[in-house]
Amino acid sequence: MPAYDAAAMVQHASPLPSIDALLRAPRTEPLLIRFGRTAVTAALREVLSARRAAGDFGVLGDATFAAIVDQAAGRLAAQSAMSQRPVFNMTGTVLHTNLGRSTLPPEAAEAAAEALRNATSLEFDLATGRRGERDDHVSSLLCELSGAEAATVVNNNAAAVMLALNTLALGKQVLVSRGELIEIGGSFRVPDIIGRSGAALREVGTTNRTHARDYADAIIPETTAAVLRVHQANYAIVGFTAMVSTETLGRIAHQAGIPLIEDLGSGSLVDLERWGLPHEATPRQSLHAGADIVTFSGDKLMGGPQAGLIVGNKIAITAINRNPLKRALRLDKARLAALETVLRIYADPDRLAERLPALRLLTRPQADIQATAERIGSVMAQHWPDRDIATVACRSQIGSGALPVDLLPSFAVTIGGAGLENLAKLLRALPRPVIGRIARRRLILDCRCLEASDEAGFIAQLT
Template identity: 40%
Template sequence: MNEPHAVVRRLPSVSRAIDSEAFAPLVDRYGRPAVIDELRKVLAEHRERLLTASHSLDSRPGPAANGNAPAASVRELGLGALSEQVQQRLDRRRRSRSLRPVINGTGILLHTGLGRAPLAREAIDAIAAVAAGYASVELDLESGQRGRRARAVDELLCELTGAEAAVVVNNNAAATVLSLAALAAGREVIVSRGELIEIGGQFRLPEIMAASGAVLREVGSTNKTRIDDYAQAIGEATGALLLVHPSNYVVVGFTEHVSLDELVRLGRSRGVPVIHDIGSGALVDFAQFGFRDEPLAERSIAAGADVVLFSGDKLLGGPQAGIILGGRAAIERIERHPLARAMRVDKLTLAALAATLELYRDPQRTSGTVPLLRLLATPAAELRTRAERLVAALTALPAFAESFAEPEVLPGHGYLGGGAVPTQQQASWCVALSPRSIGLDEFARRLRAARPAIVGRVHDQRWWLDLRTVFPEQDAEVVGVLSAATR
């Protein structure tokens, strides 16, 4: 008969292991508490396995010598092997908790799961310049007096859009809540039923409006709303007219909607402010890239909207932010609202946004320096050439033919994403791979676990890498990761 507990007692104690030379590098790297926590879990798992193995052997007929197996496994588990197991688990935990670089091969340019817009080098440098130390966030260095927090950013926004004033908060949902709370809390906000949008994460406009303290007043129908619907709804309780750009869906067929020009004329005639939520926030006309009907912030201001709202990390191509533009009186009311402080942005966002906006001051440079615009401006023919080069580089690898079927270069379609023009596409080219030695799901998992990770899409029994969302300088990394994923 075995003595299971005697076998288990041969496992090293936590104190002996943690104070050993084998564990010293782990303690230096991860800290003593984290190593002890993982060590206890590893030892508990070994203890359970040994007890299970001992009981199993005791119940099995045969020579007593069979009972030596668990004891032998304990002898083989030295402190060095134990530290390796703990390190693997700590590394895995750190990887799962931390943000990691990803090569986006999905064809979706503003992929919410992958952080939406990549930042320009100038924005990254601006973040680095202020991140390591102190910065003049609320100090006027010329006068030595306290300054306005986002003065540089606000001035750039006004210059680029023609607005009288601007304020920046942490995202466009916050911009909507803050604007409604400041201008229409306790009063009705009139909006078309066809514009009661739901944005990511199941946040719906009626719920956002309720959180602001404003009262929703729906007019019109899902597919048809006329200016008379707004006019008849205006009364003593009206606080604002809200026009929302339905960026993440399209209503087609028997439709009618009210233009911003019409709404502004009505608002001015009745003394009611007009708020235009344009969503994704374009500062350049995206028709040049084949995408139509995205409103421009500059045009909304020129049309006379009292307040214009949009995101910073979508079509603008900057950091996550909510941007509020408009007339000076309306913006001052918004800035003075108590919620404004709760929604303000930090120095890193201000630095990145200012650097991104600076790039828009020179239209000749913008498409080559703002990464989103750079990807959009790449001709489809260039993407095809790169795809063919990638396939040539892959097929030249010694073990590639054994691991993959013949790779293909196939046409594809890229999408803006981020809730912008969901039905419109841009021509692209893709590399399609069919691994032989492992399944598609396992292949995709290995690519997600790589460094850098690659995220593509599985379609038609193949794994696709869409070059529309891959930067040219990442092509060599793609070859390296793909070749390693089948080993």
């Protein structure tokens, strides 16, 4: 276009509206109510600046006015969007650490929300009218479910291990098998936790074989304070191996007058074999076998909120509760309310798989998963007819370090072809992001965690 024509257009164009005019416009009023005058003004200025930088002088007149407000609305919506958002977990890992591990039962989530909305009897004894202890809301339930003399809770299992060691072994040695010096996600390492607790690590045995004599020979009176057994999370040692049972470790520790601390990691309050899942040691079994203190997570196999649960003998638990670090690691009222609700669900074991989402997903029938995969696979094939889309059998994993070598039969929708990374990015950009995984040159969407109640929402955002 000749230069004089462009100049003529600028000369006859309506100027860009002023900030004041935009703020007074009826179209802007809903934005002011939702976001506030300061944020709306800033967004409008950003849009006007961008238009001027692009050489836009209001050629479209009234349409430009509306477009400016709409652009500002888009900016404000993007800026106010929550960073942590619900997603569809189709990774094939049920208890996915990066996706928040267990989902809470609805009644537990409501109990947490109710506690946040109101003043509560968090540390108030309603019977006596005096100060109470926050852990009392869950400690008796934990004792009942685990067979422990006493119990307490902190904010996660790493904190539970560290607090127990800081209380019972500060400045002294703790014996740990070399085969249990684990590292889990985020470069979390057991030796580091032991060091931070103020205890000193004494390694015993070898990576693949540790014997009872290794522990017995390593105990030094007045120097060794505890024996620690650590759950082998995220891996398994197979082949020419040997490990010492909890019963034997308990006898060795007690003969030396020191406690046995067992970290069960994921931790399950019930025997999972009842539902056809692989066996996982329970706190009750560990305590019965001779452990003095058992720690485990609340948000993994137990299916509750993030928490570190500590059960064991009363003398040790009392000492742990008196440790000044306990206050720094304690749970807030919302998580305590959710945890109490989940523990009460365990009191009804016959309906546990029905009411506890984590267990329901882990025990979901393969035929049910296949039906889900076939339904959504059909919709996706219609939506993307040029894509190679198939429904195939696959294997899910439990996740979060629980039963690391055990896989669960499942079904997935898989997508082949070029541009899989871009397709995965597109799915992550949906209103409720879809998180799958790419393997063997296909995008795999495992349907184990996509329940019937979520199918409509999943399909709606694809079409």
